[in-house]
Amino acid sequence: MPSSVLHYALTISDWRSHQFTVALSVPKHEQTDLELSLPSWIPGSYMVRDFAKSIITLSAVDNSNAKNAFPVTKLDKQTWRVKTNGSACTIRYTVYANDLSIRSAFMNHEYAFINGTSAFLRVAGFEQSRCELDIQLDENDETTAKWQAYTSMPAHGNSTSVSKWHFAEDNYDAFIDHPIYVGIADTHSFDVDGVTFTLLFSGNNNIDYQRIANDLTPICKHHLDLFGAPPPIDKYLFMTLLADNGFGGLEHKYSTALLYPRFDLPQVGDNENKTDGYITFLSLCSHEFFHTWHVKRIKPRVMVNPDLSQETYTNQLWIYEGFTSFYDDVTLARAGVIEPQKYLDIVAQNVSRLLQNTGRLKQSAAESSFDAWTKFYKQDASATNNIVSYYTKGGVIALGLDLLLRKASNNSVNLDTLMRLLWEHYGVDEKGTPDDVIQNLCKTHFDIDVSDYLNRVVYGTEDVDLISFVSEMGVRFNTRARVSAEDKGGLTQLPAIRNQLGATLKPASLGLTVVQVFEGLAAMQAGILLNDVIIALDGHIVNAQKLQRLLDTAQKSAVDVTLIRDGKLLTLPLNVVKARAEMAYFNIEDVQTLNQWLGR
Structure with a gap:
């Protein structure tokens, strides 16, 4: 050469x-x-x-x-x-x-x-x-x-x-x-255990960089401690492009590039309360920094020297993005950046996305990983009915695996132990993992057979049995109907809706445009299609709030829905269907057990 x-x-x-x-x-x-x-x-x-x-x-x-x-x-x-x-x-x-x-x-x-x-x-x-x-x-x-x-x-x-x-x-x-x-950029640096971290934000801003550094310090320390010394880096750059809207993150060996809404970050003079937008930013930073080990150095064997001219297929992305999606949020709770109930609400939102997604019953997490090039990265409006996210389900799989290992070993090993083994055997030398790496490591080093669990929830399409698993954390898993179209899941005191349309809508100049239709619910049964514009229910012009109120107070088993499709007026019979209990939430039953699980 x-x-x-x-x-x-x-x-x-x-x-x-x-x-x-x-x-x-x-x-x-x-x-x-x-x-x-x-x-x-x-x-x-x-x-x-x-x-x-x-x-x-x-x-x-x-x-x-x-x-x-x-x-x-x-x-x-x-x-x-x-x-x-x-x-x-x-x-x-x-x-x-x-x-x-x-x-x-x-x-x-x-x-x-x-x-x-x-x-x-x-x-x-x-x-x-x-x-x-x-x-x-x-x-x-x-x-x-x-x-x-x-x-x-x-x-x-x-x-x-x-x-x-x-x-x-x-x-x-x-x-x-x-x-x-x-x-033009603002920068701010801080040190954690001998590693220098630099925050870079595009433009000149009124952002409270010291507060962000203070919150990221225990998060970065958690990851450094998890994988142990010596770290593979001595410097790391969080590079953030600020925009009015936008979201994204991409890992690199010594840095990450992020895209984030500027006003979701704390401004100088803000109060100390953490907004959901700011918590999501901290979780995004946690996610991408975790990739310093898990993706950039521990990686599937086929990704060690990938051919960048064409697709490189692997069914392991549930391990890489899924496990990282577990650690990005749980680290915030472990580090004391968020309270345990807030963490459980975030997990509940992830589970709620799965429960609304009938695609999880058709595509496995391993298949989702393999088909990332087309089905995940090129989603259309039908994706929720036909595919599952290896990020979201992979994160829930990781939670279940952690609890399974703890129970089977009487709390002597857990997912952290497995991550250190992955680093020691596959990350330090960057030699790449085989497809069966998780079951092999668990069997060889823990004498725990996790193959049945993985066959059901990774290579099959079964849901992780959270009802039985999370009791080991001192919490109880529940489901409920949504409280509004904006409901993402989690603990709430708001009253649930009674009946459910089964479609995602956005405001139109008149009425509401259909942007998603969910399998098995009233909208699809009625023949409502993508891009239809719903303008009335039983003759009443609707917006989102009025449509839901009319559905909830309907005294008949079916109502008439009037819509515009391709420039034509149509009226269809719409069955009044009871809302599904598809939103997850967790109740804390034993604070001490939960804190022990979190290591707080």
Whole structure:
């Protein structure tokens, strides 16, 4: 393999048209032609995104004679061949950056955010070569003149370059695993057990960064303690893009990129109460930092060296995203950031999503993992009836597994013990897990056979038996009917609705537009379809509140629903159906037992 350095010069060339340019310098090489490609997906987000579609122009010139252009042939949607005859050359290309999803690249008047998978071409034969990066700005542009560059990529000196920022990684895969932020930002750092954490938020804000750092400190310490010393990092960057709306997170080995609504975060001068939006942010940070071990280092065997040009299938995502979804919330309760009842309400909301989702009875968590590329990441309005989330069900599976291990071992082992085994046997050396890793570790190290449990709830479509499991936590599991369309589950004192339409609605200029129809309930039985606009019930014009009131007070077994479908008025008979008990909640029956389970 060539050991020569690849040099990438990234220039923020035109933020107004969402464009940056890259000049890739390739040294002399043995092959006659160079093959260049861009990944089609980014690790941690299992959908083909075809990043190469954003490359606008691409050309190549001889380094010894810039007037000598090399022929470029496009081979497929993401691959180019450059005929160089082995000469050192520079590949110049322009990229369109207008995807605010933290999985690609985005640029506006405040910053440029760039993932390596959407910016840096792979050179065949140079995958193990050192990759160096210079970042340049247009000094004549007043908007970008004061921008700064931030990334978790190691810096390197380069006295001969006119660029302000220089970074490098040992090989291509490591190089593209560091998201890059160039722009205006607020930063705040804090230390936990020798690891320096930096919070970065786009723009200049009135956010209470010290409060966020104080709340994240015990969360980060929990994860560091769980996996033990030495940690695989000494620095970590929480990079948050703030927006009016939006939500997302993507893990990297030494950082995470987050997208979050700015006013869901605590502002300077706010009271000390934690809003649901802020708790969700802390949970998101917890989730992505947990991936530092569990996904970025402990990973399925097929993800150790994945082919980024096409789908890489695994049925293990319930282990990786599911277990992480368990730990992200329970860590907040363990660390004292939220109270135990608040944690139970969050779990109840997750369980409620499952209970409303008849797709859980059709697709297993293992199948959901395998089909992530299409069915999970490309959901349509019927998804709730046909698929299950490996995040949501995987989190409940993890809770059940923890309680099963505790009971079978008389509390000598639990899910934490299993996580440390995963780290010790598969994470430290990053050798990748086989499909049967959980049952094998439990049998080999605990002498506990969990195969029947996994066959039922992971490879089959049975629900986790929470009624029997959670009694070991000192709590009782219950279900109830929803109290409103906005009800997410959890403990409440509000009265439940009596009858249920069985559809998700959103306000229209007149009436309510149908955006989801649930199997087995009144709306589907009546023949109400997606995108119908419900305008009246028994002749009464409706909004969401009035529709529910009319259903609850109906004195007949059926009512007439009037709707608009494809520009036509229709009136359909709608059976009045009693509301399902599909919302979960937990009652604490033994505070001491629950606190012991949480380790508080």
